[in-house]
Amino acid sequence: MPYRGKLYRALNPVYAREPLSGRGAELYGGRFNPKGLPALYASLTVMTALREANQVGNLQPTTLVAYDAEIDRVFDCRDDQALKAEGMDAAALADTTWRDRMKTGEAPTQAFARRLIAAGWHGLLVRSFAPGATADDLNLVLWRWGDAAPARLVLIDDENRLSR
Template sequence: MASTFSGKLYRALNPVFAREPMSGRGAELYGGRFNPKGVPALYLSTSVLTALREANQVGDLQPTTLVCYRAEIETVFDASDLAALEAAGFEETALADPAWRDQMRTTGEARTQRFARELIAKGFSGLRVRSFAKGSGPDDMNLVLWRWGTKAPSRLELIDDEDRLS
């Protein structure tokens, strides 16, 4: 059920959070599709274009800081594995439910956030899931991390050789 991700990941940040590209603070403050408020998370993409789509889902392109990471992440739940998703008690269509924000406002926690909380409790470091941003296709993938650091099993390294963000 758990897989490993190894490779580069991309994130398009709101410039407000650009000086803290490893924090997950924005998601922690506001909650996201796959993290309830109070739970830090990094929403990363496997391609630059997907990262830009994810960060600019409303209206025109807004100021964005694009960053890249090297990742070696163990214990990733792969939501594209439909058998594993079904065994976890979740359906593929529920992942894409556009009403997650409404659910969060009315019940305090969206169904996808509850699913993420259950995965975190089972020891998963992250979730590999397709992008649902406008213009994305079935091969546009994201990795949502709840656990990351500088060492295994959830090693994430910001690529900033010229210290541009320090």
């Protein structure tokens, strides 16, 4: 499925000057990317982005950014049949032990992401697993993005606030 619309990220201020880099995910790994593979984790709403960035403890300093997105090839994780065809299911996506499993190799969700990347997907649409999130809280995880089609992602910063 293609995705056209706004996306949001709540960044650690350390990465605020590089809101298109995917560097944090590359350094530490994420549910849908192993260490060494850049990924950009974005949300379809501001509140989901804030939940994602502040999952433990108190609200920490956060830089909120928005993007205009036109992403052609997005795997929809809400489609149970498509998940099954890829050897996944909703329970495996929600597995809370992915970080522990990453310590001894690759988490199943990371292997799933590798298969999707190899098949030419630009990203995946998946529900948020952050505390307080509901099935309506969605994230778009990107492995391929740039300033042109077919995976166009443009930071909204008309006033150049991040360059100051």
